[in-house]
Amino acid sequence: xxxxxxxxxxxxxxxxxxxxxxxxxxxxxxxxxxxxxxxxxxxxxxxxxxxxxxxxxxxxxxxxxxxxxxxxxxxxxxxxxxxxxxxxxxxxxxxxxxxxxxxxxxxxxxxxxxxxxxxxxxxxxxxxxxxxxxxxx
Numbered sequence: 163x164x165x166x167x168x169x170x171x172x173x174x175x176x177x178x179x180x181x182x183x184x185x186x187x188x189x190x191x192x193x194x195x196x197x198x199x200x201x202x203x204x205x206x207x208x209x210x211x212x213x214x215x216x217x218x219x220x221x222x223x224x225x226x227x228x229x230x231x232x233x234x235x236x237x238x239x240x241x242x243x244x245x246x247x248x249x250x251x252x253x254x255x256x257x258x259x260x261x262x263x264x265x266x267x268x269x270x271x272x273x274x275x276x277x278x279x280x281x282x283x284x285x286x287x288x289x290x291x292x293x294x295x296x297x298x299x
Contacts, residue, residue, distance in 0.1 A: 171239040175292055179236035179248060182281060186229035193222030202274040206267055228255065242297045249289045256282035 169176035192199050200218045207213055228251040235248035259279050262269040269275045 169236040183232040190226040252285040
């Protein structure tokens with residue numbers, strides 16, 4: 163098996179970044195094709211304020227942007243600016259999904275909402291704990 167496309171960095175964090183970026187790319191595509199998964203995520207909206215195709219496409223572009231930053235981080239894990247931007251994408255994701263459950267109430271606690279929260283939390287903690295290992299200032 164040819165692993166030339168895999169990031170060449172120490173540890174597993176670069177590969178994790180690549181996997182999360184690829185998953186986000188899939189999520190971007192599905193946001194443009196269907197509302198099915200977005201409605202599962204934002205599962206507590208009212209009939210008077212439904213999830214719309216425009217919202218799904220906007221969420222898709224937001225997800226694509228995060229995916230690109232994480233992809234760059236996978237291959238440039240020692241670059242402080244890129245590492246910091248990738249870390250911030252997870253902070254923003256955590257804040258977004260948490261606020262949709264706790265403040266705006268557009269989502270109820272369920273597997274579709276817990277999955278991105280778990281990925282964001284795991285990634286944030288991992289990146290903070292490994293900061294000095296990867297970023298050489």
